[in-house]
Amino acid sequence: MSQQQILGSIAKALGRPTPSTVTESLKYTLPPRAIDHLDEAGTLEAFRQAFVGINGRFFRVENWNEAVEQIRKIFMELNIRPEEAAAWDVPELAPLWETFPEIYRGGDIGITAGKKIGITWTHGAIAETGTLALLAGPQSHRGTSVLPPVHLSLFSRRELVKSLGEAFDRLGSKDFRALNFITGPSRTSDIEMDLTIGVHGPAVVLVIYVENLG
Amino acid sequence: MAAGNRDLQGRIQSAFRHPFLRKAVKSATNTLRDRKNVVTHDLGHWEDWRNLGMQIRNHVIENLDTYLQQFAKNMLQQGAQVHWAVTAEDALRIFQGIVDKHKAKLVLKSKSMVSEELHVNHVLEDRGIHAVESDLGEYIIQLAGETPSHIIVPAIHKTRQEVADLFEKDSGQKQQPDTASLTRYARQKLRQMFLDAPIGVSGCNFAVADPGAVALFTNEGNGRLVTSVPPVHVVFMGLERIVPTFRELDVMAKLLPRSATGQKITSYMSVIRGPKGPGEQDGAQEMHIIIVDNGRTRILANPKYQEVLRCIRCGSCLNVCPVYRQVGGHTYGWVYSGPIGAVLTPLLQNDLINWGETAYLTTLCGACTEACPTKIPLHEMLIQLRLERTVSGATSSLERTAFRLWSETWGNPTLYKLSMKGGYIGQKPFMKEGHLEGGPTPLSAWTNSRYFPPIAKETFRDRWRKGEI
Numbered sequence: 036m037s038q039q040q041i042l043g044s045i046a047k048a049l050g051r052p053t054p055s056t057v058t059e060s061l062k063y064t065l066p067p068r069a070i071d072h073l074d075e076a077g078t079l080e081a082f083r084q085a086f087v088g089i090n091g092r093f094f095r096v097e098n099w100n101e102a103v104e105q106i107r108k109i110f111m112e113l114n115i116r117p118e119e120a121a122a123w124d125v126p127e128l129a130p131l132w133e134t135f136p137e138i139y140r141g142g143d144i145g146i147t148a149g150k151k152i153g154i155t156w157t158h159g160a161i162a163e164t165g166t167l168a169l170l171a172g173p174q175s176h177r178g179t180s181v182l183p184p185v186h187l188s189l190f191s192r193r194e195l196v197k198s199l200g201e202a203f204d205r206l207g208s209k210d211f212r213a214l215n216f217i218t219g220p221s222r223t224s225d226i227e228m229d230l231t232i233g234v235h236g237p238a239v240v241l242v243i244y245v246e247n248l249g
Numbered sequence: 250m251a252a253g254n255r256d257l258q259g260r261i262q263s264a265f266r267h268p269f270l271r272k273a274v275k276s277a278t279n280t281l282r283d284r285k286n287v288v289t290h291d292l293g294h295w296e297d298w299r300n301l302g303m304q305i306r307n308h309v310i311e312n313l314d315t316y317l318q319q320f321a322k323n324m325l326q327q328g329a330q331v332h333w334a335v336t337a338e339d340a341l342r343i344f345q346g347i348v349d350k351h352k353a354k355l356v357l358k359s360k361s362m363v364s365e366e367l368h369v370n371h372v373l374e375d376r377g378i379h380a381v382e383s384d385l386g387e388y389i390i391q392l393a394g395e396t397p398s399h400i401i402v403p404a405i406h407k408t409r410q411e412v413a414d415l416f417e418k419d420s421g422q423k424q425q426p427d428t429a430s431l432t433r434y435a436r437q438k439l440r441q442m443f444l445d446a447p448i449g450v451s452g453c454n455f456a457v458a459d460p461g462a463v464a465l466f467t468n469e470g471n472g473r474l475v476t477s478v479p480p481v482h483v484v485f486m487g488l489e490r491i492v493p494t495f496r497e498l499d500v501m502a503k504l505l506p507r508s509a510t511g512q513k514i515t516s517y518m519s520v521i522r523g524p525k526g527p528g529e530q531d532g533a534q535e536m537h538i539i540i541v542d543n544g545r546t547r548i549l550a551n552p553k554y555q556e557v558l559r560c561i562r563c564g565s566c567l568n569v570c571p572v573y574r575q576v577g578g579h580t581y582g583w584v585y586s587g588p589i590g591a592v593l594t595p596l597l598q599n600d601l602i603n604w605g606e607t608a609y610l611t612t613l614c615g616a617c618t619e620a621c622p623t624k625i626p627l628h629e630m631l632i633q634l635r636l637e638r639t640v641s642g643a644t645s646s647l648e649r650t651a652f653r654l655w656s657e658t659w660g661n662p663t664l665y666k667l668s669m670k671g672g673y674i675g676q677k678p679f680m681k682e683g684h685l686e687g688g689p690t691p692l693s694a695w696t697n698s699r700y701f702p703p704i705a706k707e708t709f710r711d712r713w714r715k716g717e718i
């Protein structure tokens with residue numbers, strides 16, 4: 036069997052008679068980072084700066100009413116009708132349905148690919164890099180954040196974390212099959228090192244921070 | 250093992266003849282290197298991060314059997330199928346079995362160096378199966394029928410116009426040679442393929458042992474599509490690409506994008522733990538992981554080169570290498586280029602005679618070692634490879650005799666003095682404008698292509714004796 040053969044070769048190379056199955060975990064401390072000392076307001080501001088720095092558009096609103104208004108404005112600006120939107124069918128986005136019942140909430144890939152905007156809820160907003168961490172699940176489809184040309188995500192203060200490490204601490208032990216970290220729009224520099232936005236994923240990424248979920 | 254172009258001189262000459270390559274490679278490597286300097290400076294404590302990277306990768310290598318078993322067990326539990334391939338042929342046979350089972354005629358790939366190493370595309374094409382690279386740069390070189398000229402930006406030697414010509418041929422329609430239009434064309438063309446392909450193939454930047462997961466770093470989003478749109482997802486994974494937990498993945502996420510493209514993090518990092526879960530509407534129904542040895546355990550068993558398994562394929566060593574910057578990736582003859590390619594190619598091919606010459610594509614300046622985020626002593630390995638190649642008798646007898654004579658002469662003070670005097674007189678017919686030109690072979694191999702400073706009338710030793718120095 037190839038598995039035995041490979042593990043046997045590894046054990047032999049490492050000077051053991053049989054493959055080992057246990058080890059002590061490695062102990063270390065991470066070097067200090069600028070982000071370590073930020074308070075909540077500082078963390079949100081760091082997120083905003085990082086997110087804007089990678090061509091994201093950031094909006095901050097007080098509550099869901101304002102969030103819905105902001106979404107309406109975004110639809111207008113980008114010339115999108117509610118039925119041209121796909122969104123996650125998660126309880127966090129419930130207020131959205133009341134206003135826009137036409138939004139597609141299923142996870143069919145073909146249908147989602149034909150939509151103009153995908154709307155998701157961010158499970159971890161990472162301040163250090165302006166990254167959105169999205170857990171996939173039965174109601175939180177993977178395609179929503181990558182197939183349409185525009186991706187809009189919402190989050191509140193509970194989702195805000197300082198670093199990728201903190202996001203892993205919080206989300207890593209959850210029962211998921213896919214965890215996607217998204218940092219700005221899809222990009223490439225493959226032709227003459229010329230930066231182009233929007234290759235296979237969205238060219239536009241927007242975030243609405245909702246201060247108070249109510 | 251796999252084919253490649255073994256004629257080093259021919260490869261070098263064709264790199265020099267290429268109208269655009271040297272300029273493009275130089276400017277790309279400058280950009281990548283400079284961006285890396287900025288982001289590593291911004292992060293701070295870069296040396297500490299590098300040390301940590303080295304420590305983690307060493308720990309993994311020393312416990313590879315444990316972590317691989319953990320990873321495989323966890324992935325199996327989460328519903329993935331795990332395959333083990335000792336050789337390239339094994340890996341291809343396993344993959345072929347999956348393709349046949351699904352009667353796939355189209356396979357969509359995101360970038361995977363291991364699959365390039367195995368020449369997966371050729372094997373599929375031979376059987377009438379269309380394997381399409383979805384990374385823009387890889388797609389371009391696939392249309393051109395070439396290999397990557399850089400690990401991170403594979404089509405850097407292609408001009409916009411050349412890309413437009415390739416896309417024109419591909420589509421049968423006129424294409425504008427501007428980056429935005431060309432990118433749009435690739436997006437549209439490949440999007441349909443993503444939706445149609447029954448199988449998606451990806452590499453594996455890192456496998457996480459506990460809990461089992463495969464992590465992919467991409468910028469374009471093709472990595473996300475390949476792993477979640479087609480019903481079957483196949484991962485090619487080099488067996489050393491493992492980290493113990495998410496904590497170590499976090500450290501790698503600090504090192505890899507910064508070293509590779511000078512980004513704090515890539516646009517996408519996907520962490521996949523198996524096929525889609527119960528109730529999920531998208532995601533692959535079937536996930537296969539092919540763990541590939543293909544010479545890696547042989548490297549593990551050799552203490553002189555074991556450390557090369559720390560490599561995270563960031564391409565940083567390419568960007569600072571004075572030789573790579575002149576000749577580009579094709580000169581290395583196979584899929585891996587630059588200093589890492591010069592070391593890895595002969596080791597993976599297990600052939601010092603035909604492939605060991607890559608160890609001469611270096612000035613031994615050590616810039617690669619200094620750039621490497623996991624501190625692999627690349628330049629020392631290059632010296633070691635040269636040594637082993639010479640000892641194995643791969644170098645020509647003329648070269649060996651010449652070096653033996655040289656070492657005997659210069660090892661003896663009287664003979665050394667005599668040789669300098671003789672050299673001073675002997676060089677006179679070849680002096681031109683203060684440097685040497687032409688001369689007998691093998692000297693002319695050097696003097697015909699670059700300046701060789703002449704031997705001074707008065708030697709250092711003479712001047713030292715006179716108290717002039």
Ligand code: SF4
Pocket residue numbers: 508559560561562563564565566567589617620621622623624625627
């Ligand atoms: S050897 Fe080091 S610098 Fe070169 S690709 Fe590997 S990790 Fe990067």
